[in-house]
Amino acid sequence: MANAKILVVEDEAIVAKDLQYRLTKFGYTVPAIASSGEEAIDKAVEISPDLVLMDIRLKGSMDGIEAAQEIYKRLDIPVIYLTAYADENTLERAKITEPFAYLIKPFKERELQTNIEITLTKHGLERQLKVNKKWLDALLRSISDGVIASDMQELITFMNPVAENLTGWKQQEACGRNSSEIFNIANAETHNSIESPIVKVLQDGIIVSLPAETILITKQGGEIPIDDSAAPIKDDQDKITGAVLVFRDITEQKRAIEARQKQSEQEQLVVQWQEINQLKNDFLNLVSHELRSPLSNIKLMIQMIQLSPGTEEAQRYLELMEGECDRELELINDLLDLQRLESSSYPVIAPDALLLQQWLPWVIEPFQIRVQKHQQTLQLNLPSNLPPLFSDGISLERILVELLNNACKYTPAGGEIALSVRYNSSEAPAKTIIITSNSAEIPVTELPRIFDKFYRLPNADIWNQGGSGLGLSIVEKLVKQLQGSIQVESGNGWTTFTVILTDL
Template structure:
């Protein structure tokens, strides 16, 4: 209180002196006493007091109200009017200058002191509030996001420059309008209207975010992809009094994401092309070897037949020539079969009722001589009363033949090949499960590629019979056509192919 400086403006010297004495008694500092409006202005500008006590009726051309108005133009200080006049006209003029008090003469000391203390406290709080408002305004106007606020009735109350730029609405035009009119949003793909986040917040939702692909439709019709979040504005009683929305233009971010996605797709394409190129090279190397080898052998045998040889030797060379021709035909047929399986939109299958008790022994019969020649054992475990299977017999025969051929090729002398068939009725639909096991373990790293085209397990062809690496790829395609599943596992010295089949479901179009 002792540092509070007050300027007294009073044209009656006795009254001015009395006021000075009272203020000093209260502990205030009286910086100056002025008797006219102009002198009051000069003293205020010179002293910069904390408060002015202003008499309204002053001698000269300028009264206290006019002097207060001029002081307010230059200084932010509270003014209390001291006057004997309380008429409406004078009161209305005084209100315009926003006084911090209006005391009618004569007044009591306590009234004067209370009015001064209230004026000083109120001015201090208002000054703090203005500082906070300026700080908040500067912050909201300088951030790169758009900010819009509304009152409890969903009417816009504030927009920062970024919000004005994005929406196309000026704050003075937008204030008082519905938030949906100013912040017009829709789904970017369907263009269906999206509910205003202001309305959701005002209904009581704590935090609201826009759905993906939301666009802001500006006043000029331009569409801007955005994301945002909205939150309620609450009073001291935790009651919602409005909502605030922060949003941003995500055009550049979307473009960056799309560019990155294209880059990833291009990188994937490059990888795929490199893989295809590698596959092509492997295929050409394999194909050139597998095609040229039988042809070279056949050429040598033809030359031998042209020489003077015995009938027994001629017959042996003819038999060898037939084997090489079969080998060449098998390669060409595998290529054609795989190409057909991969390109046909609808598989050419002929479903029928298959009696596995008759079909399986017939399929394995040609392999009996082969396993005896290689000192292998082929064991068939076929249960009696096995239910029939509605499937394509030709495809199933080819699958079993390829699996058995594969087992014979990679099973060492003295090894075993076991063919198991069993029926599982515990599931719906019931399943027929066929397994082909052979006593050779394949490294785990190779199993993931076992069904790849032209792939052969390195150094596993014990009998050096060669092959195209197409057999298991053909098996996989045929199993898919039969609506089945083919699995492979290898451990503890055994490799097992598991074929799971159900009755074919035929769609008639």
Template sequence: MTNAKILVVEDEAIVSKDLQYRLQKFGYTVSAIASSGEEAINKAIETSPDLVLMDIRLKGAMDGIEAAQEIYKRLDIPVVYLTAYADEKTLERAKITEPFGYILKPFKERELQTNIEIALTKHGLERQLKANKKWLDALLKSIGDGVIASNLQELITFMNPVAENLTGWKQEEACGRNLSEIFNIANTETHNSIESPIIQVLQDGTIVGLPAETILIAKNGAKIPIDDSAAPIKDDKDNVTGTVLVFRDITERKRAIEARQKQIEQEQLVLQWEEINQLKNDFLNLVSHELRSPLNNLKMMIQMIQISPDTESSHRYLELMETECDRELELINDLLDLQQLEISSYPVIKPDMLFLQQWLPWVIQPFQIRIKEHQQTLQINLPSNLPPLFSDGTSLERIIVELLNNACKYTPAGGEIILSVRYDSSEVPAKTIITTNNSAEIPATELPRIFEKFYRFPNADIWNQGGSGLGLPIVQKLVEQLQGNIQVESANGLTTFTLTLTDLI
């Protein structure tokens, strides 16, 4: 270290001058020369040298060892002893002061320079190490997590204040004890002891975390919910030399999570009540309109039969009554079917091989008369090479019937209904895609609610069509049971339902 300032402490003037000459020759600066211990201390305070060359035997009440000890304690300046005395007693006294060198007279120039350079380098490293240690201590004391370090024998070597507060152990009483004694952890629910994570860290040399539900049992018996991780401490050769455990009190976090969970549950409960109330209102509206209307019609027709002597009129009223009864029965059956589909966790599915080229024309045959009555046309498109579909025929028939019913209801006179089937083998599993198109457009704002229970278009009466709002919810539930999906699009005066199915396994 060139340009280093060196304080020479030597009570022989000739020797001190010689040292000054040699040091300047090496490129050092001699900050001062002292001949006694007291003077050495004062000169050191005054000039702040980088190193002190100290003769052990000095004139006066204070010798070199005592002076060196005081200088190092006050100023943290390294001291190199330069003396002619090498007896055991002197060496033992000198070692206590932790000198940075001990050179016996007579010495060689190279030996003197080497010892000075080593002392200056060593002191610089020690000073940096102390600064790093202070920085690390300050960091570990200031962080909000508890930190405990241990050696290979699982004995504690360090605890920060947070760890002291959480465990109830002070660092001075915990150091040297086994970590499991201080860091006593257990399961939150059972209170059964949990193995210390550092055991696995020492075995595997990897970072290990605690189970989710863990409590720390403090010295006073307090139980604190924590989470943590343990990591290995390794040297520059990647050898594990100890472990560091970082943990934190999560009491407030758990309270916040529990409070949020309760809030979510309450919000869900409110939503459920709102949904129940909405369903109740929808059902009451249904009952008041769809159930009461046929009953009122029945009552009126009974009265007409009672006052009308005309046999032909009575017969006509009986036919109308039968129609209203069928309407009432259909509505009740839909309600029961939908209820059964919603509560059934294990639906009864009876898969069968369906040859759609023959099966679909059979399903739509009953609609031909109705189509003609409504002055509509029904077109079916079936490819000739369509493979059989392994699915439940009863459920699929109900789906097709409901979709065609809706198409017939809302397609105006002169409109066209198209039923198409195609087979897509490019995906795994292969898909059978059934689409229905009809010449009626559903407003875009209504599409998201089209499969809701009891939902009817606000302007459904424009088409002079009633309906319970149960057909499409039943379709959706049946499609789910068949492990398929259904989508609806509506634009440019055309509504398309697309049903995608795969073979049931």
């Protein structure tokens, strides 16, 4: 290692000069020569050399071994002993100071240079290793997670301060103990013991995480909810030499989650309360309008009949009263049906083979007179090879009646209403698609609420007689009960409801 600074410690001046000459020839720098142990320490402190060549036998009260020990302790500078003495006593004393080499005089130049290069390289690696170790130690001690390391026998070899605080064990008393004793974990609900993840890591050589709801039982018997993972420690040959466990106290995290859940539940309750309150208001508005209006009409008609009993006019009022009573009964029945559908107490569906070519004309027959009266047209389009549909006829009839009833109400005079069926067998299960269309457009902004309870289109009463706002809600729930789906589209002067059904 060229340009390395080497301190020569030799009390023989000629030998020292010879060493200086040789080292300079090798490309090293010799900034100073010391002849005693005390002087060697002073020079080392002053110039901070990269290496010290130390003669063991020096003049004065301090020999080379003592001087080398003091230099290494103060400055962490590597020392190579150059000595003519190879007796056991001197060798044993020298070994205590951990020298990097021990050369017996006389030695060859190449031998000296080789030992210097090896020493400088080895010391550089050791110094870097110490720096890395200090950095790693500082890192492990400063992170907020607990860290525990074990060897291949599951014995604890390291614990950082966080791990000490969480487990209640100090590193000094934990080292050498089995990891399961120090890292004692159990299920939070059952308190059944859980095997230490270190065991599985050492067996399988994989990263292991703790199951949910795990608690750490401390040395003092306390319980701390934790989350963790364990991983194998491997050497350069990818051989497992131990395991490291990283864990954390999640008490605050669980409290935060519980607080968020509680807040979310409260917010949901507020939303539900608002929805219920809105439904209540909608219901009250409906009742005040749909129930009060017919009753007021009936009361007025009774008064008119009392003024002219037995006349044709009285008979007409009786017919009107019958119509208002039918409206009241229809509303009450819709409310009851919706309540049954929402509470799953609606009559159980009874699948039957419906021959739609014969069945649908029968369903729409009552509407033919109605559309003619309003100068509308009702078209039925059926394919010739339509297979039977296995479904509940009563529920499907109610669905179609509600859709056609809406179509008749909102289609203007001279408008068109169409009912068509398609059969799609290209995908499983095969689907029967029933489509109702009418020449009346619904604003796009109103479509998202079209199936809401009590919802009616703005100005519905101006367009026609209006309704309870329950028909399409009942339709949606009946379609769902038949395990189907319903979609609505509106544009270009048309509104289309598409019901997709499969055999039950």
